[in-house]
Amino acid sequence: MVSPVSSRAAGASTTAPPQTLTWLQQLVLIVALLLGGFGTLYGAQSLKWERVPMQVESSDDVVYLPGPMALKAATLGVLPFGADLIFIRAHAYFLKHMYSDRIFSWLESYVMAAVALDPDNRELYHWAATNVRLGQEIDERVLGVSNRYAEMGIARFPDDPRFYEMIAFNQYFELRPRLRSRELDLSTRLEKAHGAERAALLTEVTELRQRRYDLERSTLENYTIAAMLPGSSVNPLMxxxxxxxxxxxxAATQLTRALFADAPPQARESLLNNLENIGQKGVAAELRAIQERHRAEMPFVPETLFDLIGSADSVRVPSDWNELGRAIDDAKSALDVRSGPDPVILPSSESAPVTSPEEGKP
Known part of the structure; x- marks a missing residue:
């Protein structure tokens, strides 16, 4: 049974008007919203202000990186594990500065420390040579650092084509345009110069041109080495x-011969057309004939192996194995002729034995 007092209290609670915020509560809410907005703007602006001194001040990240001897002692002989930890720390350092000031003052210290502990980690060299070019203006100094990391990788892993490709890319597509631009600017100034100024500009232009020639030659060497190694991603047509x-x-013709068998099918026709454009139609026809013989006679073997075995027209193994003895005798006779004195071939329509001048005397 519900008491009258409780029923009246329930009725009073349901019919009471909703409470409204007082002017003091409204003021507090408005002030909180304004302070939150101003705090957000100030935080965003403070990030820009902090980047100014960071460009001229050194970071304290190196404090957490002891020297190589101390690191070797701290790892207790487990050097690859310590190198992996430093590699992870180098990743964190790079990402931190990549999204802040983009100043990588101590990246080389991390890389060299990891290399000192584990020089057999080839991914470390490739990562350093690639990422040192990211997040900053690429100039000759940065490209030199990238090439130095790649050369360190070549010294340890001379069979990795990625290092040769990276050096060649930096040389031809990054350094060469800069040298070419400076050379053109100096050539323009050279046309208007006279006397001693002209002589100085001429010397500088000659040095830049020779440097560019050496760079192009080195690029071809590095790209060629990379193309000849397994796992290469160098475009043979390029x-x-x-x-x-x-x-x-x-050299282009010889390189086409060497790379044709390993080239992708879509690149082979372009290589053949390129040979025809440079006046090597005979070589293009020869490569096409080899490709057709491979498809007709031995499509079940790789084309590189087919080049080693040869076609059915060029093999010396007889089609009838009963004639194997005759083939061996012919091979021995040919070998004896090569190792003996100069033979004299008797002119006759029938086959005649090969004799030396001493054997022909009575």
């Missing part, structure tokens, strides 16, 4: 075109 631009037609 490499052949680089040789053609340097007027190295014979």
């Amino acid at each position: 490499l052949v075109n680089l040789y053609v631009r340097q007027d190295e037609v014979a």
